Amino acid sequence: MANWLAERCRVLWNRPVAERTWRMGLDSSAVALRIRPGQFFMVRLDREDPLLGRPYALYQVVEWPSATLGKALEFVYLVVGRQTALLTELRPGDELDIWGPLGNGFDVLPDSQELWLVAGGIGQTPFLALLQEITGARAYGLSPDRARPRWPIGSVRMFYGARSARYLACLGDFKSTGVRLSLATDDGSVGYAGPVTEPVAAELARVDASEVLVVGCGPEPMLRRLADVCRERGARCFLSLETPMACGYGACFSCVVSVRTGDGHDYRRVCVDGPVFDAEWLVEGGSGKAGQ
Amino acid sequence: MSQADITLEVAIGTLKLQNPILLASGTCGYVHEMVGAVEVEQLGGVIPKTVTLHPRKGNPPPRTVETPCGLLNSIGLDNDGIDHFIEHHLPALRGLRTNVIVNVAGKSVAEFAELCRRLDGQTGVAAIELNLSCPNVSGGIDYAIDPACTREVVSACRGSTRLPLIAKLTPNVTDPRPIAVAAVEAGADAISLINTVLGLAVDWRRRKPRLGAGLGGLSGPAIKPIALRCVWQVARAVDCPVIGIGGIRTIDDVMEFLVAGARAVQIGTANFFDPTVGPRLVGQLRGALESIGARTVAEVVGTLRL
Numbered sequence: 001m002a003n004w005l006a007e008r009c010r011v012l013w014n015r016p017v018a019e020r021t022w023r024m025g026l027d028s029s030a031v032a033l034r035i036r037p038g039q040f041f042m043v044r045l046d047r048e049d050p051l052l053g054r055p056y057a058l059y060q061v062v063e064w065p066s067a068t069l070g071k072a073l074e075f076v077y078l079v080v081g082r083q084t085a086l087l088t089e090l091r092p093g094d095e096l097d098i099w100g101p102l103g104n105g106f107d108v109l110p111d112s113q114e115l116w117l118v119a120g121g122i123g124q125t126p127f128l129a130l131l132q133e134i135t136g137a138r139a140y141g142l143s144p145d146r147a148r149p150r151w152p153i154g155s156v157r158m159f160y161g162a163r164s165a166r167y168l169a170c171l172g173d174f175k176s177t178g179v180r181l182s183l184a185t186d187d188g189s190v191g192y193a194g195p196v197t198e199p200v201a202a203e204l205a206r207v208d209a210s211e212v213l214v215v216g217c218g219p220e221p222m223l224r225r226l227a228d229v230c231r232e233r234g235a236r237c238f239l240s241l242e243t244p245m246a247c248g249y250g251a252c253f254s255c256v257v258s259v260r261t262g263d264g265h266d267y268r269r270v271c272v273d274g275p276v277f278d279a280e281w282l283v284e285g286g287s288g289k290a291g292q
Numbered sequence: 293m294s295q296a297d298i299t300l301e302v303a304i305g306t307l308k309l310q311n312p313i314l315l316a317s318g319t320c321g322y323v324h325e326m327v328g329a330v331e332v333e334q335l336g337g338v339i340p341k342t343v344t345l346h347p348r349k350g351n352p353p354p355r356t357v358e359t360p361c362g363l364l365n366s367i368g369l370d371n372d373g374i375d376h377f378i379e380h381h382l383p384a385l386r387g388l389r390t391n392v393i394v395n396v397a398g399k400s401v402a403e404f405a406e407l408c409r410r411l412d413g414q415t416g417v418a419a420i421e422l423n424l425s426c427p428n429v430s431g432g433i434d435y436a437i438d439p440a441c442t443r444e445v446v447s448a449c450r451g452s453t454r455l456p457l458i459a460k461l462t463p464n465v466t467d468p469r470p471i472a473v474a475a476v477e478a479g480a481d482a483i484s485l486i487n488t489v490l491g492l493a494v495d496w497r498r499r500k501p502r503l504g505a506g507l508g509g510l511s512g513p514a515i516k517p518i519a520l521r522c523v524w525q526v527a528r529a530v531d532c533p534v535i536g537i538g539g540i541r542t543i544d545d546v547m548e549f550l551v552a553g554a555r556a557v558q559i560g561t562a563n564f565f566d567p568t569v570g571p572r573l574v575g576q577l578r579g580a581l582e583s584i585g586a587r588t589v590a591e592v593v594g595t596l597r598l
């Protein structure tokens with residue numbers, strides 16, 4: 001049986017946090033109570049164009065006394081097209097429809113000595129809630145005795161890259177978890193100048209990579225490079241994919257990615273079998289382009 | 293008259309539905325994906341994704357593209373084949389407390405007949421819907437663009453099963469009526485239509501189609517007028533029940549299809565963007581019938597005046 005629900009939510013806040021990047025809080029009852037780090041939910045505005053909902057990762061759930069159940073569900077979005085542009089026009093009190101929680105989430109991550117989170121651009125969004133569980137600051141989901149992430153925060157690192165400093169969003173939230181944070185920008189305006197995968201490669205060369213679990217989320221070329229880097233250095237790598245989705249809950253078979261099987265390849269739905277995948281299972285770092 | 297006097301039951305041949313709202317094949321997965329979030333037991337029935345004789349990987353992504361008020365898809369009948377379906381999906385579907393209509397597609401007349409034979413002995417299968425019209429897999433030739441082919445497939449299936457047979461037709465023809473007539477003459481108990489409308493989305497900068505497979509099928513609110521026209525034409529040409537499909541997402545849409553001649557309807561793309569739409573429409577149907585003084589669904593079917 002599926003574990004998601006659909007609900008209509010009131011917008012509690014909606015404000016810009018970085019270049020073309022906004023954060024929105026929703027008065028959610030069903031989804032906020034159930035969702036766990038690495039899971040996502042679908043958002044739809046009540047109109048025919050755009051027709052479909054769009055997927056967004058859980059950013060965090062915060063205590064919000066004026067909300068129906070005292071909880072607000074927050075997501076962070078980058079304005080890239082039609083829905084995200086319309087989202088910026090919403091004001092507190094406006095309503096939208098959501099359904100979730102969807103996907104497997106970070107509960108599928110295997111054990112490791114060290115955990116390195118690698119975010120490209122808006123791919124940073126799923127990592128805050130995971131870090132909050134690691135530090136014990138928050139507990140997500142309905143079963144409080146679910147196994148918590150077992151990494152001490154001292155063994156966790158985060159690498160976060162963006163186009164330029166103006167696009168780095170919500171740095172304060174990440175810093176407040178105490179995670180060791182390394183930044184990179186394409187234009188060198190802050191941190192390493194170049195793709196975020198390069199400092200990861202350099203650091204992996206300095207440690208026993210077999211003890212490191214790398215988890216990546218970001219644009220497809222970055223994920224492919226990250227998977228290659230990890231394979232070369234001998235680190236395990238999991239990727240959280242952001243394929244376009246029509247339904248988000250497994251009904252349409254549109255969100256597929258190509259995975260290796262005993263006799264070649266097959267397609268799997270990212271919305272139900274992912275979005276978090278073992279990179280070794282994916283054909284071509286998850287581009288789905290092989291084996292046609 | 294009160295809403296309690298209104299009955300929603302409809303009959304599709306020997307198949308009795310508690311109400312005329314069904315979920316369309318390919319738009320509700322294998323249904324377990326929505327159980328818990330969607331009260332499927334409220335529905336007249338569900339139609340899982342098309343099953344083929346052998347497993348099919350399906351088409352390369354991107355498999356869907358959104359278009360104005362519509363969705364273009366080329367999933368390519370991604371499924372694990374009839375053996376897997378019977379072993380793995382059917383047991384779960386049997387437990388749903390709603391009618392399960394199994395949709396099948398063959399690459400040949402023999403495959404269609406074999407699929408029907410395999411389903412014939414299975415409990416929990418209320419009817420079989422023949423997908424004669426999927427535009428994504430057959431390399432341009434669809435059974436349901438030709439009356440003679442349609443007749444051949446349907447009669448082979450008729451010979452392989454006693455289950456009610458629903459022939460699902462394509463709108464990608466000049467006139468759907470001769471095909472519907474052929475299907476009924478060959479033994480179909482009902483006609484469902486429409487499947488998706490063949491289309492193309494272009495990325496002009498890359499000079500490439502937006503879909504991985506090139507062409508795709510258009511669905512959603514954009515195709516509703518085409519679907520209504522096809523339902524109206526076919527309902528007047530055949531003697532059997534017609535099931536209307538295409539762009540349905542509101543109770544007004546449902547009523548429009550009933551009036552145009554559909555005895556039942558299927559909800560497709562709307563499941564994607566409004567997952568609980570089916571049970572909600574069931575809940576709204578009594579009120580809509582009451583508002584025009586009707587006590588049964590049958591009273592309004594085909595009452596369109598031109």
Ligand SMILES: Cc1cc2nc3c(=O)[nH]c(=O)nc-3n(C[C@H](O)[C@H](O)[C@H](O)COP(=O)(O)OP(=O)(O)OC[C@H]3O[C@@H](n4cnc5c(N)ncnc54)[C@H](O)[C@@H]3O)c2cc1C
Binds near residue numbers: 050057080122126241
């Ligand atoms: C599991 C998951 C979690 C996600 N989490 C977040 C999140 O937390 N924050 C966030 O901002 N975004 C997230 N996304 C991506 C987000 O869903 C898309 O940015 C959004 O659908 C864009 O909608 P739009 O209507 O604004 O753009 P559209 O008008 O639909 O598209 C605009 C342009 O963006 C491209 N595009 C659209 N969707 C994608 C995609 N998924 N990948 C690559 N290109 C795309 C289109 O091809 C087009 O060129 C997530 C996606 C997935 C699958």
Ligand SMILES: Cc1cc2nc3c(=O)[nH]c(=O)nc-3n(C[C@H](O)[C@H](O)[C@H](O)COP(=O)(O)O)c2cc1C
Binds near residue numbers: 488513
């Ligand atoms: C993503 C998608 C997949 C579909 N898959 C199937 C299928 O496997 N078999 C089938 O008979 N019809 C399939 N259809 C067609 C629908 O069942 C329906 O006939 C069509 O979408 C029109 O209805 P709608 O506008 O309400 O979606 C599919 C439609 C969509 C959008």
Ligand code: FES
Binds near residue numbers: 253269
């Ligand atoms: S988005 Fe519909 S199956 Fe994944």
